[in-house]
Amino acid sequence: MKLTFKTAVITASLGLFSVSAPTISYADQHGQKMQANKPSAEFMQKLQHASFMPNLMRHLMMNKSTLELNADQLSALKGYNQENSPKVQAMVGKLMDLEAKAQQMALENASVDDVVKVGEQSIQIRTDLLKAKLKCREFVKSVLTPAQYEQTLTTYKS
Numbered sequence: 001m002k003l004t005f006k007t008a009v010i011t012a013s014l015g016l017f018s019v020s021a022p023t024i025s026y027a028d029q030h031g032q033k034m035q036a037n038k039p040s041a042e043f044m045q046k047l048q049h050a051s052f053m054p055n056l057m058r059h060l061m062m063n064k065s066t067l068e069l070n071a072d073q074l075s076a077l078k079g080y081n082q083e084n085s086p087k088v089q090a091m092v093g094k095l096m097d098l099e100a101k102a103q104q105m106a107l108e109n110a111s112v113d114d115v116v117k118v119g120e121q122s123i124q125i126r127t128d129l130l131k132a133k134l135k136c137r138e139f140v141k142s143v144l145t146p147a148q149y150e151q152t153l154t155t156y157k158s
Helices: 005-013 041-050 056-062 071-107 112-143 146-157
Strands: none
Touching (some): 056 071, 056 112, 071 112, 112 146
């Protein structure tokens, strides 16, 4: 096997992979059952591990009064969240499973190729999460006024 930067990152980090590549796919394509529940605190910790991107939707829902979101804005945001949150939750679950599997495989002396194969699957999910978070950001920007969006960023950073 040719050792590239990508394979070196995978084999060296065993679960803390770098991000690269292709088109967005959704959770159902990652083999996870989608759930319609609210994210738990445990899920939010997993999401922080799985994606370095901001979680704007949760922040918006927690600060809807401060941001003075109107009924139409709330309806649009909730609809987007109900449609997409289960997909993200499934991707995070699959990612956590794959990373645990890669770590276990490495500890059991599996071949480099086999561990890299699982690692590459986790990288694809991380890429999909990145794209899903960016898609959400663009949706949020389309729903909020420029002032509300700026206020969202300011309060998120603080």
